[in-house]
Amino acid sequence: MKHDLRRRPWLVGGLIIIVLALVGGTLYWQQSQAKPVKDVAQHAKQVEDLGGLSTATIKKRLQPTLSTTGITETQTLTAKYTKTLKSLSAGAAAKVITNPYKTSPLSALILVKTKQATQVTTEVVGDTKATTLTHTIKGYQTSHKIGVLGLYANRTNHVKVTYTTKAGKKTTKTYTVKTGKLPSDIGTNTLKTSTPSKMSLGTGNTKLTFAVSSQGLTYGLDAKGQVRWYATNKISHVFKQLKNGQLLVLTKKATSDSKYNALRITDYYGRIYKQYNFSGVFPTKTDPKKTAVNTVIHHDAIEMPNGDFLLTVDDGSSKYVEDTMIQIDRKTGKIKKVIDLKRVLFKSAYTKYDATTRSDGKLDWFHQNSMVYDQKHNLLVVSGRNQSMVLGLNYKTGKLKWILGANEQIPASYQKYLVKSAKGTTFQYNGGQHAINIVGEADGGNVLHLEYYDNNVAVTRGDQATNKKYSMGTEVRLNQKQKTVKTTWSYGKSRGTANFTNIVGSSYRVGQGNTLIGFGYADNGKRSEFVEVNRKTNKVVFDVNRTNFSSGDWSYRAERLSLYPSGN
Known part of the structure; x- marks a missing residue:
């Protein structure tokens, strides 16, 4: 056999190639199977x-505690009002309580009993038809705790309550509710434009334009730019309506605190249902052996389908800083x-x-400001402001799917993730963007419509030619499979530098068919402007300046x- 092989060297070479192919293939298969795990670990x-932290360390440093702050007081007040209602006799004068839960001054509670079971409709009489807020409480009762929202500040409000029996008989009574002045921290809201018939005001005109605070008082404006709701508890960035109609807000554990480290579930009346407290005690950059109190949650919080946050x-x-997300169990x-x-x-x-730089010396390299x-x-x-990037991630694995951002300083190994202009179009890449949201899907979820x-x-990175010349509300169509994108609508360019917000x-x-745009940092942060514009005509139907x-x-x-x- 050896003699035959010597005479046929091509056979030897062929055998060697086959062996190497088999060994190499086996090694490649093993490496390809192990590579994802190895890469994640590396x-x-x-x-x-x-300088980053392990998952275990992050969990240990951030783990919140459940707090009873405000919950006990909410329960005590509710029990008090229940007792008061029980003591009333049918047909007797109603008991009207302004700001029943102490932190929502433009709310009220009317306690009354009727001789027959009735359904209640409230009407807060406004200055115009479009600013008159009406709401019907479903169901027929004889004992009524009537919640009223949307009062004006610093006036005697008239609230009409219509009681309707199952037989259709209606009785209307008017109650007066006096309120105090607005706090100066809200600032001045100047109405520039209002066309209520073209606005999206909801059933009974009960949808308000909420100015969500960076670090102060959040409030809601009606169609004429008048404040019709605010909370006395200061909040920072997070003000989200949950599926059950309650609110998720980021506030302070104590009024005297400098940091916002209480994540609270509340409502428009100020009732508190749950609170998660974070310590925020982290090592400093200058001396890791020393600690300082930091705000843990920043910019955004969303409710997951299972109720977690x-x-x-x-x-x-x-x-x-500001480059990590955590999911916490709601319960x-x-x-x-x-x-x-x-x-x-x-x-x-x-x-x-x-x-960018920070006073504490830490690196805010991503600055995540929103998610969906x-x-x-x-x-x-x-969305990450400081990278001018919107990222698509597999939530289960945490792996990157695509990057919406300009191709600057992107390593070769990440080029495959970049989303490019759709054929025949030139896309203006996002720069320092905020408030990412999915507004529609097509092709089985492969095509995303984003705002x-x-x-x-x-x-x-970003569009250097237009840098800082204007800011705009934008909608785009992104094909995840082809990794292409095109703009489908935008508004703001025509306003130029006046509405540029860094x-x-x-x-x-x-x-x-309207979009509400918040130009929050106009005039270098001296002005915020709220503009509702129709996407088809680009006509402005509501415009308020805040100074x-x-x-x-x-x-x-x-x-x-x-x-x-939620109809409550």
Whole structure:
């Protein structure tokens, strides 16, 4: 056999090639199977070597505690009003209580008993038809706790209550509710334009334009720019309406605190249902052996389909901020998931970042400001201002699917994730954007219709030719499979530098074919402007300027929300 092989060297070569192919193929298969796990582990170690934290450490530093703050008082007051109602006799004069839960001055509670079971409709008499707010409480009762929202400040309000029996007989009574002056912190709201018939005001005109505070008082305006709701508890960034109609807000554990570290479930009356407290005690950048109190949650929080909350957080690192998300259990507050964006993006993004600086010396390289989750396709979309990027992630694995951002300083290994202009179009890439949201899908979820507020400031990357010349509300069509994008609508360019906002801002569909845009940081933060515009005609149907507010308390977002989201 050896003799034959010597005479046929081509056979020897062929055998060697086959053996090498088999061995190489086996090794390649083994490596390809192990590679994802290996990469994840290596990436995690790389992040930790560069000053990041392990998942276990993040959970330990951030774990919130459940608080009874406000809950006991809510229960005590509710019991008191129940007792008062029980003591009333049918047909007797009603008991009217202004600001029943102490933190919502433009709300009231009317306690009354009727001889027959009746359904109640309230009408807060407004200055115009479009500012008269009506609401019907479903069901027929003889004992009534009638919640009233949308009162005017600093006047005697007239609230008409219509009692309707099952037989259709109606009786209307008018109650007066006196309210105090607005706090000066709200600032001055000047109406520029209002066409109520073209606005999206909801059933009974109960949808208000909410100016969500950066760090101060959040309030709601009616169709004529008048304040019809506000809370005395200061909030920072987070003011979200939950599926059950309650509110999720980020506030302070104590009024005297400098940081916002209480995530609270409340409502428009000020009732408190649950609260998660964060300590925020993290190592400092200058001396990791020393600690300081930080605000843990920043910018955004969303309700997941199972009721849990996904939060944008500082993870407790002495080096990095605003680049991590945690999912907490709604019932217990326990941290169930951690997503560290340093483990998602390329190393140079956070090791070579110098576009912005902070007074505490920490690196705010990503600055996540919003997110939206698509359960059907397990997709998490996140916005990072300081990278001028919108990312699509697989929520289960945390792996990157695509990057919507200009192709500047993107390593070769990440080029495959970049979303490019659709054929025949030139896309203006987002710069320092905010308020990402999914407004529609097509092709089985492959095509996304997104809305966001494009600040149009090229922080790390962006459109250099138009940088800082204007800001705009924008909608785009993004094909995830082809990784292409095109603009389908935008508004703001025509307003030029007057409405350019270096930071903050929002752009949300509100119905009637309209979008509400919050130019939150106009005139270098001295003015916020709320503009409702029709997407088909680009005609403005509502426009309010906000000025004379406290330094740093510009309006982070403008949202159109109903005072009675669940019929309560």
